[in-house]
Amino acid sequence: MDLAxxxxxxxxxxxxxxxxxxxxxxxxxxxxxxxxxxxxxGKTTTQRILTGVITATSGKASILGYDIxxxxxxxxxRIGVVPELANxxxxxxxxxxxxxxxxxxGVSEEDRIxxxxxxxxxxxxxxxxxxxxxxxxxxxxQKLLLCMALIxxxxxxxxDEPTSGLDVVSSRLIREMIAKFNQEGxxxxxxxxxxxxxxxxxxxxxxxxxxxxxxxxxxxxxxxxFQSMQAIEVAFNPPIKSEDDLKKIEYxxxxxxxxxxxKLYTDNPDELIRQLLNFSQKRNLNILSLNTLGPDxxxxxxxxxEEHKGWSYGKEKSFSKTV
Amino acid sequence: xxxxxxxxxxxxxxxxITKKDISIYYLKPPVLIYGLIFPGFLFLAFFLGKNMPxxxxxxxxxxxxxxxxxxxxxPIITPWETRMHTLERLVSCPISxxxxxxxxxxxxxxxxxxxxxxxxxxxxxxxxxxxKNLIILxxxxxxxxxxxxxxxxxxxxxxxxNPSNIMMLSNLVRLPLIFISGIFIPLNxxxxxxxxxxxxxxxxxxxxxxRYSLYEKCDYSPVLSLTALFIFTIVFLFLGxxxxxxxxxxRF
Numbered sequence: 001m002d003l004a005x006x007x008x009x010x011x012x013x014x015x016x017x018x019x020x021x022x023x024x025x026x027x028x029x030x031x032x033x034x035x036x037x038x039x040x041x042g043k044t045t046t047q048r049i050l051t052g053v054i055t056a057t058s059g060k061a062s063i064l065g066y067d068i069x070x071x072x073x074x075x076x077x078r079i080g081v082v083p084e085l086a087n088x089x090x091x092x093x094x095x096x097x098x099x100x101x102x103x104x105x106g107v108s109e110e111d112r113i114x115x116x117x118x119x120x121x122x123x124x125x126x127x128x129x130x131x132x133x134x135x136x137x138x139x140x141x142q143k144l145l146l147c148m149a150l151i152x153x154x155x156x157x158x159x160d161e162p163t164s165g166l167d168v169v170s171s172r173l174i175r176e177m178i179a180k181f182n183q184e185g186x187x188x189x190x191x192x193x194x195x196x197x198x199x200x201x202x203x204x205x206x207x208x209x210x211x212x213x214x215x216x217x218x219x220x221x222x223x224x225x226f227q228s229m230q231a232i233e234v235a236f237n238p239p240i241k242s243e244d245d246l247k248k249i250e251y252x253x254x255x256x257x258x259x260x261x262x263k264l265y266t267d268n269p270d271e272l273i274r275q276l277l278n279f280s281q282k283r284n285l286n287i288l289s290l291n292t293l294g295p296d297x298x299x300x301x302x303x304x305x306e307e308h309k310g311w312s313y314g315k316e317k318s319f320s321k322t323v
Numbered sequence: 324x325x326x327x328x329x330x331x332x333x334x335x336x337x338x339x340i341t342k343k344d345i346s347i348y349y350l351k352p353p354v355l356i357y358g359l360i361f362p363g364f365l366f367l368a369f370f371l372g373k374n375m376p377x378x379x380x381x382x383x384x385x386x387x388x389x390x391x392x393x394x395x396x397x398p399i400i401t402p403w404e405t406r407m408h409t410l411e412r413l414v415s416c417p418i419s420x421x422x423x424x425x426x427x428x429x430x431x432x433x434x435x436x437x438x439x440x441x442x443x444x445x446x447x448x449x450x451x452x453x454x455k456n457l458i459i460l461x462x463x464x465x466x467x468x469x470x471x472x473x474x475x476x477x478x479x480x481x482x483x484x485n486p487s488n489i490m491m492l493s494n495l496v497r498l499p500l501i502f503i504s505g506i507f508i509p510l511n512x513x514x515x516x517x518x519x520x521x522x523x524x525x526x527x528x529x530x531x532x533x534r535y536s537l538y539e540k541c542d543y544s545p546v547l548s549l550t551a552l553f554i555f556t557i558v559f560l561f562l563g564x565x566x567x568x569x570x571x572x573x574r575f
Binding site for chain 1: 346409413417422571572
């Protein structure tokens with residue numbers, strides 16, 4: 001199998017804290033791999049190890065076939081990085097930032113100028129290339145960071161929260177660009193806590209919590225695994241005042257009131273619809289609306305991370321999963 | 324890309340770092356205050372009204388300018404870049420931490436040597452100095468500038484993102500050094516213990532060899548002074564690299 005990333009037993013300890021605890025995973029070439037987790041789960045630490053910014057306490061990681069610990073420069077030459085916090089040089093212009101990073105990646109002057117012009121035009125920054133970037137908005141800085149990560153035509157792109165805190169237009173542009181670069185063959189490692197973004201972009205997702213990989217699968221398979229989180233959304237006329245009666249219906253796992261509607265969680269939507277029809281007939285209620293809802297990734301994510309609360313680090317092998 | 328000599332590429336990257344540092348840090352207030360204004364006032368405070376000939380003050384002018392300017396750029400760069408999160412961007416590039424630091428050292432070195440040479444160009448016409456001594460003077464300025472710039476990098480090794488903390492530490496080290504190195508009080512007028520302590524300061528050797536190049540008077544032989552400066556440079560460079568490497572992961 002052609003692998004872009006292979007992590008084996010990766011661990012990072014800081015004094016008494018284990019930020020990343022013996023994780024294993026693989027990313028295939030050409031895929032968009034989402035790395036999801038709540039704050040402090042170990043996402044950024046993992047990315048920092050994989051990009052050669054910090055070294056792992058133990059374990060091994062290969063980037064495009066190169067050991068990041070021993071063949072650091074060969075690996076770094078082939079990757080582009082957008083770290084979590086905006087870190088362009090605000091005292092330099094956009095153009096100078098690009099020239100600096102291009103030089104550090106050994107890009108020739110001719111190619112630097114050509115590629116910088118092309119990228120700045122794609123991200124609508126070309127007209128402001130000579131301005132000091134301290135006047136740039138967060139969205140513009142993030143777009144420039146992406147340009148800096150792409151100046152040397154990397155084969156693998158690490159993005160840490162690339163759309164965090166951005167307006168809708170900038171977020172959409174960056175997502176479109178991520179999809180476009182992936183179509184052109186760039187493998188993407190996307191670290192995020194934006195579940196919608198991961199659902200929309202990723203081929204596979206790893207959920208990390210407390211430094212441990214909780215699960216790795218495609219978004220759709222993850223949703224399928226959580227069948228009990230399917231739901232029926234229903235509204236009656238006249239409206240029902242109490243949800244207690246709904247809780248008594250067979251196949252209902254949980255009831256949630258949303259405005260004038262009720263969301264009934266079930267692992268058997270077909271049977272529940274029949275039960276709801278009986279329920280409405282017996283009580284002379286009209287069904288105003290009825291929708292079946294699949295589990296969304298946000299709910300799956302919450303469920304996974306809730307399941308792992310209370311696990312001690314000694315038990316990581318029980319739910320650490322390798323693909 | 325990798326067909327090129329990797330060392331040559333690292334040096335090119337180092338030069339890119341130096342150019343970046345020159346563009347960003349030379350005009351930062353801490354560099355101007357602690358690198359130029361502060362030593363200027365220090366000089367005036369000690370010599371104003373002492374009615375000494377300008378020629379006798381020249382080694383002091385040169386050494387104060389060189390020491391404070393060369394060692395003032397390094398301490399600001401790493402904490403500043405830690406705070407601005409640009410250090411992480413640099414470290415993720417294919418350049419080793421050692422070459423990043425070398426770029427920062429070169430920036431301090433060029434700042435110090437540049438300012439000192441400008442001062443010297445204006446001052447030297449007032450002196451009668453032969454070519455041989457001029458070469459020694461230039462050699463001392465270059466070696467000492469590099470040595471003090473390495474000291475600046477060593478001082479910036481603690482893992483903080485607050486430049487003022489490092490500037491305080493830097494002054495805590497630099498100020499005592501100027502009083503124990505025979506700058507204001509000649510070495511032969513210091514007590515025995517003072518002379519012993521003076522041997523531990525690189526500034527002592529810079530002042531001594533500068534006095535030799537200007538007046539051919541010195542307490543140590545020029546060869547000994549140059550050797551001592553070289554050893555201090557290697558020690559500062561080595562310790563700076565080791566401590567920065569050790570503290571790197573604490574910066575993120």
